[in-house]
Amino acid sequence: MAGKKKNTEQYRNKRFSRLMQKKLAVLFTAVIVIFICLVGRITYINAESGDTYEKKVLEQQNYDSRVIPYRRGDIEDCNGTILATSERVYNVILDAKVLLAGKEDVEPTKAALKDVFGISADDVQADLDSSPESRYTVLLKNVSYDTAQSWNALTADKDKGANISGIWLEENYKRTYPYSTLASDLIGFTVSGNTGNWGIEQYYNDDLNGTNGREYGYLDSSSSLERTVKQAVDGDTVVSTIDANLQSIVEKHILAFNDTYKNTAREGNGSNNTGVVIMNPNTGEVLAMASYPNFDLNNPRDLSSYYTESEISAMSDDDKLSALQSIWRNFCVSDTYEPGSTSKVFTMAAGFEDGTLKGDETYYCGGALEVGGHTIHCHLRSGHGTLNLEGAIANSCNVALMQIAAQIGVDDFCKYQSIFGFGQYTGIDLPGEADTSGLIYKAENMGSADLATNAFGQNYNCTMMQMASAYCSLINGGHYYKPHVVKEIKSSDGNVVETMEPELLKETVSQTTSDTLNSYMLATVQSGTAKKAAVTGYQVAGKTGTAEKLPRNNGNYVISFAGFAPADNPEVFIYVVIDCPNTDNQENTELVTQLSSDIMTEAFPYLNITTTAQQAAENQSSSNVLTTENLGQ
Helix, strand or coil: CHHHHHHHHHHHHHHHHHHHHHHHHHHHHHHHHHHHHHHHHHHHHHHHHHHHHHHHHHHHCCCCCEEECCCCCCEECCCCCEEEEEEEEEEEEECHHHHHHCHHHHHHHHHHHHHHHCCCHHHHHHHHHHCCCCCCEEEEEEECHHHHHHHHHHHHCCCCCCCCCCEEEEEEEEEECCCCCCCHHHHCEEECCCEEECHHHHHCHHHHCCECEEEEEEECCCCCEEEEEECCECCCEEEECCCHHHHHHHHHHHHHHHHHHHCCCCCCCCEEEEEEEEECCCCCEEEEEEEECCCCCCCCCCCCCCCCHHHHHCCCHHHHHHHHHHHHCCHHHHCCECCHHHHHHHHHHHHHHCCCCCCCCEEEECCEEEECCEEEECCCCCCCEEEEHHHHHHCCCHHHHHHHHHHHCHHHHHHHHHHCCCCCCCCCCCCCCCCCCCCCCCHHHCCHHHHHHHHCCCCCCECHHHHHHHHHHHHCCCEEECCECEEEEECCCCCEEEECCCCEEEECCCHHHHHHHHHHHHHHHHHCCCHHHCCCCCCCEEEEEEEECCCCCCCCEEEEEEEEECCCCCCEEEEEEEEEECCCCCCCCHHHHHHHHHHHHHHHHHHCCCCHHHHHHHHHHHHHHHHHHHHHC
16 A cells, blocks of 8 residues: 555656646746847847937936037138138036035135136135035136136146146137128127027028037946047038138228218218129129128127217117117118119110110200109209210210100010019028018009109119129120029038039020120210229229119218129129218219229239230230131131
């Protein structure tokens, strides 16, 4: 009986042992399968979403983290001269908790801060008292590199720096403008947070800005401090079409004009504003753009150059902002005015293009014309007598142009105003371009008197850029290029990432019309109203303009000159506008033609514009070639 019981227990033990083995095997297999699945899942997640999770991990590694600031890109002129840049500076940071942890360090640290940075001990103590647990208090901003190096040398000294703690230098960048006022309303400036304000700084803000990096310090499993660094991405460099040397020439002469006329019996500056635009008529590139007054880009909120201390003190915040915005405003793109007689060439161009004019027409000017119940005078009240088309432009005859406009008719006149871009945005790559769509007539609301006054540039408004762009198309054979102030964008390592090629928007006139009107404007400088604009050694052509401002009969005028050279193959275009010159006789266009001539006299040699001697040599060479060819025949 006992033997049978023993056999039964042995059987049960064997059975139990086999059952357990099977269960353990199944469990082990299940664990392996789960492990394989987890590995596969992790591999899949890492492949598909690794960057996302890495970002989340880095965001959580916030122990001892700091921002690595990007460097905003430079703005250069067309020759590589830096007009705006970002210099490395440093902020002095106080870690109050660390400094207070070593009480013996407080006074030596205060003394060092005073000695190197000029930070008073009282200011430091006030921060320690108010925020003893703070790990980040800015004591001083925009410390120069040299000063920062002095601090680093001091703290590195084993003796002098032994009891200095709780202070560190945070890297940053400060926007600076090496030429201060040069091209101020064209370049613009930045406000806090690397935000561009006005000019290229604003229009190309996204290109100039980069992306901040970050350095994370964190404790690993062994409590050692490890660091993860995501480097900053610096902004791109914007290369403008502006020539800094040419810009300097223009601004020098604007300032000289202002200085000459601001000290007359009439109070104020030399004018309400004086604007100059110089362009390459064959590409739409703006080579120089300036107006008066300018301002210091390194201190754009300084009003002391324009107002007395008492005037500034009496201003409200809104008054100050309004005054600043009027100074920052780019007159060449943001202000509108009646252009006056510079627009007469567009009226005549419309006549040639629609077939109204053949070239042999003559018109009689008796000094005035009755139109729509109004007596509209010519600038020469005694009249010009009989004039051909060239004479009408050269002598700037209102009466002749009114008769031509009447022949063209309202529909075609408005059509060609649109073709030349009046009432439309030019699309220039600058902020603040004025909207003139509501400042010109449409065919349905233009009466006969409106047509007559529009024919010689009164009773509608334009901007300097509209007029300059239209002129460039008129003189270059009819090619209307989009005006632009930037030619390329480069990455921080110098590689070109975008090139702004000349953009042809439309055709305005035929080559024949262009050549004909260019010859008329050459006569205007040689023997007409723009004789003062002549430049010795160069074939200058152009047209003057005088526009009476509203309200009429108050003696306030805008005078202007649109010129180019050489007349038969234009290489450069210049447009000068003076709004209310500070003289008793504001209608005197010699003021603007003389200023234009002064600028061109210095600018043309610098730009290497073809001279009359070079033209004569080229013509002689061509003549010799033709003679040889004829002999060969």
